[in-house]
Amino acid sequence: MSDVTRAEVCAAAVADAFKDDGEIFASPMGLMPMLGVRLAKLTSNPDLVISDGESLFLAGVPPLFAKADVVEGWIPFRKVFDVVAYGKRHVMMGATQVDREGNQNISAIGDFARPKRQLLGSRGAPGNTVNNRTSYWVPKHSPRVFVESVDVVSGVGPRRAREAGPAAERFNDIHRIVTNLAVLDVGGPDDTVRLLSVHPGVTVEEVQEATGFDLAAPADIPETRQPTTEELVIIREVLDPRKLRLKEVPE
């Protein structure tokens, strides 16, 4: 298949973040994470447990925003919190800011007492990051998102978790940061943000320029893999025939 779009590369990169998770609850927040998780369930990891984003575990893998078909469980919010503490969960959240140490902010920009911009609030980020595997999706990789130090720590990075003690560090597992330009993790020196791969057509310099701190970047950064033909068929014809993915990552 030709004309692979950046959005499709991103979907496959999100799917890869979930491929080795085994039989756990995959919790994607937002469109691209949902597309990637469903792609993983149809390809690399059929054991994933997925939900309709409301209160049902889905046995099938419906297209984005389609009505549920076969239901295999009930997951109201109270049980989501139980699964967070139980640990068999991998959440991919959004991030208004991510810093060098892998902390995430979805709470507020500026001083918390009187924010320049009030965002959602910390939601479940503090609990997620000390209980279950957590990844982030950033649709617009820029120095405004990737900052030296986040204004409010909602999601806890590895260093902060370590400093907070063994109870915080024990299940802290920041797995991947997938953006429209690259794939990153927190495997750099002292658990800092590290570049893992750049998407086809993107250079390491471009990613560094779009990042507000010095990225750990080992020599010979590979290209993010292209989606396979099977994946492209699934993305285009099964999961997202309305091309909603292009709203998240335009060409």
Next chain:
Amino acid sequence: MTKGPRDKTMTIDEVVGELKDGMTIGIGGWGPRRKPMALVRAILRSDLKDLTLVSWGGADVGLLVRAGKVRKLVYAFVSLDSIPLEPNFQRARQSGTIPEVVELDEGMFQTGLRAAAQRLPFLPMRAGLGSDVLVNNPWLRTVTSPYDDGEELVAVPALPLDAALVHLNRADRHGNATYLGPDPYFDDLFAMAADRTYVTCEQIVDTAGLTVDTPVQRLLLSRMMVSGVVETPNGAHFTTCTPDYERDEKFQRAYATAASGTDEEWAAFEERFLSGDEATYQAAVTAFGEEQA
């Protein structure tokens, strides 16, 4: 003669009459879902002030902070879902008009309500460790496990409520109540964390009617948790009350547009929808719906 349990039906204004300035009030539902909006609107019309609100917040929070009713807000997020950021809440935070805020992780919230429901001072939890929830709320304490692991966990304080306000699909006159939608949210926890719980519902039915076509597992509230019951059809508007109705997205957009607009635009919205009683509100909503059709 056998006597049945007492009849707790009342009006929304009678409920608000039992609330006092400075009370801590928990609001059930979740974000823009199954919120007791008729009671929120009744509070807006009242003289109540200096409230502490405890809510997984949606427009309930937005409306009450815009009206200056809130001295202290305890929340984990405030969102309208399809409109991620609640404009009245955002504006209030950015202009510093909420004197005190407590932002918690959303799971800590459940734990705090659970502690209150169990009459405990706190319950331990991992959530919050390492995050700015502990920095921005320096009064939060940790507790060290007395067992061999010695883990230091967050001692999530109980969130006791003077009153809880919840909206369910059906109730009987005594306060037993069912939810018919996908998620119970945390309305039973709110009820047990509160000294007094007021239930509004789409329809009051007789007790037998609660389970005639509905599994018994949907009976979320027992009357022993409930002080008052009010029938308020469309009382969760404009939030969801599945399966009775879904969120009124057009109305929500109009709300959000007015809330993010000029003072005059907000005043016009208030004048049209919030200046009269609940019946006036519902009539204005019907007229709005017809205009939009």
